[in-house]
Amino acid sequence: MTKFQRDIILICAFLLVAAALFLIFFLGAEEGAGVVVKVNGVEIARYSLTQEGEYELNGGTNTLVIKDGKAWISHADCPDHLCVKQGKIRSNGQSIACRPNFLTVTVYGKDDSDVDLIS
Amino acid sequence: MKASKLTLLALSVSLAMILSFIESQIPTFVPIPGVKVGLANIAVVFALYKMDWKNAAIVSLVRVLLIGILFGNAVSLAYSAAGAVLSLIFMIVLKKTDLFSHIAVSVVGGVVHNLGQIGMACILMGTDILRYYAPFLVLSGTIAGIVIGIIAAILVKRINIKA
Incomplete structure (x- = not known):
């Protein structure tokens, strides 16, 4: 695996973490x-x-x-x-x-x- | 220290300061504290790859100190120092593993810098708002980090001073 491919994986991981946090905070939000x-x-x-x-x-x-x-x-x-x-x-x-x-x-x-x- | 090395270090520090100043002149376009491009990280990533981790640390810490004294105050200095130190540690360790390129190193630096700043803000303000801003900061740090990493990689390639 090249460094570039590992970069892409790491970036996707960060984007997934951000998406998960968005979901937890905003969809799960109560009045x-x-x-x-x-x-x-x-x-x-x-x-x-x-x-x-x-x-x-x-x-x-x-x-x-x-x-x-x-x-x-x-x-x-x-x-x-x-x-x-x-x-x-x-x-x-x-x-x-x-x-x-x-x-x-x-x-x-x-x-x-x-x-x-x-x- | 060789003259060429000293020149490169001085160049990196002044680049970091100019970029910090330019960034301070860009109006905030997202109303979330801690979201920014982090232009100065171009100079830190450049120093990290062109020289070594010690010089990158000098570039980052001298920038934080000088910008804090020139344009900021004790509070803004505390915010940026927290972000800069955390981001430096993560970038240095990640580069040491030699698994990733400039881009991932810069992405991690950007995200950790954002989180470190807001973490410090939470400590100083005595709240837990970090929880609420975290998704925005991870997202903006990732996008900004990609751009910064690409620019830094180009600079490392184009500037041919041997140090």
């Missing part, structure tokens, strides 16, 4: 119950996905919107705005991360409202 907001790993707020509204997070660095059972960041004061571009989340385990502000928004599921125990 979430609410979101938990953390700064530096410390929980600062928790909202149910039925609590529609706009919330200022972390002293106004990020704005969280909850509507129609989905949550997203509508505004951020950081330069890259990656958290705004990450879009809407609704399924158990989905997250939005704002690295400059050390802030994360993670959906928790209907049965595991004790997400803190895991993370």
Whole structure:
């Protein structure tokens, strides 16, 4: 077997791993119950996905919107705005991360409202 | 150290820095932290094949340090150092096995770099978001790694400085 053939096998293996991870996370995703907001790993707020509204997070660095059972960041004061571009989340385990502000928004599921125990 | 070897090392380090800078000017096109092309890895893979693992390590670590000091901060330095060190170790070991070509080495380097960065982010932010980003990072690291590996292979072939 040539090096090139081994390369192809390794690349296919990586693509398969990526596909498997996609399937596990996205097809197996359950509807979430609410979101938990953390700064530096410390929980600062928790909202149910039925609590529609706009919330200022972390002293106004990020704005969280909850509507129609989905949550997203509508505004951020950081330069890259990656958290705004990450879009809407609704399924158990989905997250939005704002690295400059050390802030994360993670959906928790209907049965595991004790997400803190895991993370 | 011979002048030709020193020149090649200096060339690789400056190439890595220029590529890092170019990459920082490309707007993010995928809204996922950690997804990027990893242009600077061209210089690291080049050094790994044209010289040896020690020189590749110098290229990678000097780049991370200088770019961190020039354009970043302590946090961004921690992210890129985690990615760079992990990726270096995996690429060096994989090259040592002599089973794969530049492309697979670069693919593994890219994937591990992405995962290392996000792993460090998880440690610093105290969350487990790595789980959720992993599929995107493996996919983007693989595709970017193929491109980077091909470019590095061409450079190794075309640049004929003996070191």
